[in-house]
Amino acid sequence: MKISRLEISNFVGISEFKIDLGKINILTGPVESGKTSIIEAIEKGFSNKSQRVEVIRHGEEDATIFIKTDDGLEIDRKLRSNKADYLKVRKAGQAVPSTEKFLKQFLKGELFKPLEFCTKSPAEQAKIILNLLEIHWTMDDIANWFGEIPTDINYDEHILQVLGQIVKNYFSQREVVNREIVVIKAQVTGYKNELPKNYDGEEWRSKKVSEYYQAVSDAELLNKQRENATNLIEGLEGRKARIKAEAETEKQTKRNEMNQTRHEIEEYRQEIVHKIDTLKSAIAQKDQKMEQSDYAYNLEMERKFLQIRDEYALKKDRARQEIQAGVKDLEQQVANHEKTIYGNDLELTSLLGTEENALLSISEKADERIKTEEAKIESSRKLLAETVEVEVEPLKLAAAQVAHMQSFLRDYDLMASLIREKLAPREELAKVLTARIDKGREMPTELLKTTALPIPGLAVDGEGKIRIGKTLIDGLSEGEQLQLAFRVAKTQAGQLKLICLDGWNKINPTERPGLRRKSARMIFNMSWSRLRTET
Numbered sequence: 001m002k003i004s005r006l007e008i009s010n011f012v013g014i015s016e017f018k019i020d021l022g023k024i025n026i027l028t029g030p031v032e033s034g035k036t037s038i039i040e041a042i043e044k045g046f047s048n049k050s051q052r053v054e055v056i057r058h059g060e061e062d063a064t065i066f067i068k069t070d071d072g073l074e075i076d077r078k079l080r081s082n083k084a085d086y087l088k089v090r091k092a093g094q095a096v097p098s099t100e101k102f103l104k105q106f107l108k109g110e111l112f113k114p115l116e117f118c119t120k121s122p123a124e125q126a127k128i129i130l131n132l133l134e135i136h137w138t139m140d141d142i143a144n145w146f147g148e149i150p151t152d153i154n155y156d157e158h159i160l161q162v163l164g165q166i167v168k169n170y171f172s173q174r175e176v177v178n179r180e181i182v183v184i185k186a187q188v189t190g191y192k193n194e195l196p197k198n199y200d201g202e203e204w205r206s207k208k209v210s211e212y213y214q215a216v217s218d219a220e221l222l223n224k225q226r227e228n229a230t231n232l233i234e235g236l237e238g239r240k241a242r243i244k245a246e247a248e249t250e251k252q253t254k255r256n257e258m259n260q261t262r263h264e265i266e267e268y269r270q271e272i273v274h275k276i277d278t279l280k281s282a283i284a285q286k287d288q289k290m291e292q293s294d295y296a297y298n299l300e301m302e303r304k305f306l307q308i309r310d311e312y313a314l315k316k317d318r319a320r321q322e323i324q325a326g327v328k329d330l331e332q333q334v335a336n337h338e339k340t341i342y343g344n345d346l347e348l349t350s351l352l353g354t355e356e357n358a359l360l361s362i363s364e365k366a367d368e369r370i371k372t373e374e375a376k377i378e379s380s381r382k383l384l385a386e387t388v389e390v391e392v393e394p395l396k397l398a399a400a401q402v403a404h405m406q407s408f409l410r411d412y413d414l415m416a417s418l419i420r421e422k423l424a425p426r427e428e429l430a431k432v433l434t435a436r437i438d439k440g441r442e443m444p445t446e447l448l449k450t451t452a453l454p455i456p457g458l459a460v461d462g463e464g465k466i467r468i469g470k471t472l473i474d475g476l477s478e479g480e481q482l483q484l485a486f487r488v489a490k491t492q493a494g495q496l497k498l499i500c501l502d503g504w505n506k507i508n509p510t511e512r513p514g515l516r517r518k519s520a521r522m523i524f525n526m527s528w529s530r531l532r533t534e535t
Helices: 035-047 100-104 114-119 122-131 139-146 159-194 201-205 209-234 236-386 392-406 409-448 478-492 509-526
Strands: 003-011 014-020 024-028 062-069 073-080 086-091 458-460 466-468 498-501 529-534
Touching (some): 003 035, 024 035, 086 100, 122 466, 139 159, 139 409
């Protein structure tokens, strides 16, 4: 398929242009004579694309492009400034759609220009070449390959470039994560260096330091009990002798108390006896006085009987009554003192029994204490027989070690928390990112297995970089670049088989014959229509 007829009006700088085309068509003319406009018109006719903002000739309302091919296809495109553009596609004897989609099958992307290709950057060249590789993919494929859809990626690029971006993105993420891992590991090492060698926090956490100190306390108590038991056994006879001596001392004290009480009672009794004797003497004196009084009064009565008998008889009775009253009182005092003496005698008699009972009680208590001591001896002997002395120092050292080791648990927990909450997740993330990087680097090879390579020696590495043989495209010589450009042109031309050498004048004149021969072969072999411009 090739262009046989081209008609252009009011397009860019062209007012009117009509031409029948052959296999090779050479356009010549000065700068700004419209040579590039003709090429752009062909491109606009098939793709509706243009590198210019304004394509309708200044001052006109519309522009037309008519293209006819050697197989009868006709394209009639009108570009209008005040109305919607018009497109009509016809083909003799066939019904064809008047759609952009239908036309795009004849021209892959833009009209390819080999010489312009050589001036593009390696990234732009790579994009063009990668567009030749028709690899079907969807966003679901991305999600399946990487377990997610990575962000900050230009998914409008070719899938191999997309993969290169993804790998680079993941690589950058992994570098950040690895730097964080290095920092966290340094922190972990800092904590670890503060811990004893081979420190296992969980082992020491499970130990109860209170139980260790309780074991020390129990051991000390047991040893103290054994010591006390030994001392009890060894001091039994001394304690028994001491108990007996204390009992004898207590008895003697009690005897002394009783003797003192007896002495006091005897003294009191003697005092009462003396009082009784004094009272009896007073009574005797009163009796004697009463007798003397009776005799005196009798003598006086006899002298004065007649005269004062009655008066003296009354005095006598009164005196006698007074003496008798005094005697009676004294006799009552004597009776009272005799009762006291009787009570003292009873008290002395009772005191003897009390003393005996007290002494017996002291003896019984001493015997009971001796039995208690002997019972303690039996318990002590049993304790010594059933137990052994415990080494307390090792238990103290073990308790101190547990307490010391548990003092490191805070640093251990901080280290474990750092590992669990920061280091482990980042290491896991690094593994995931590494797996995704590996996947991204493997995918170009896997995808290239599913498509035919349009250029001999073409290869795409894991980063989406284009190589011809083993050389990156930005490392090709000028001649290799031009050769690559023609290979790309051959693939890119599509059904239209159209290549444009816009800028022929820029090629070294010594190389032009070779390019003409190569172009002729291409035209001959591929039946290409060739449009080349020269100044």
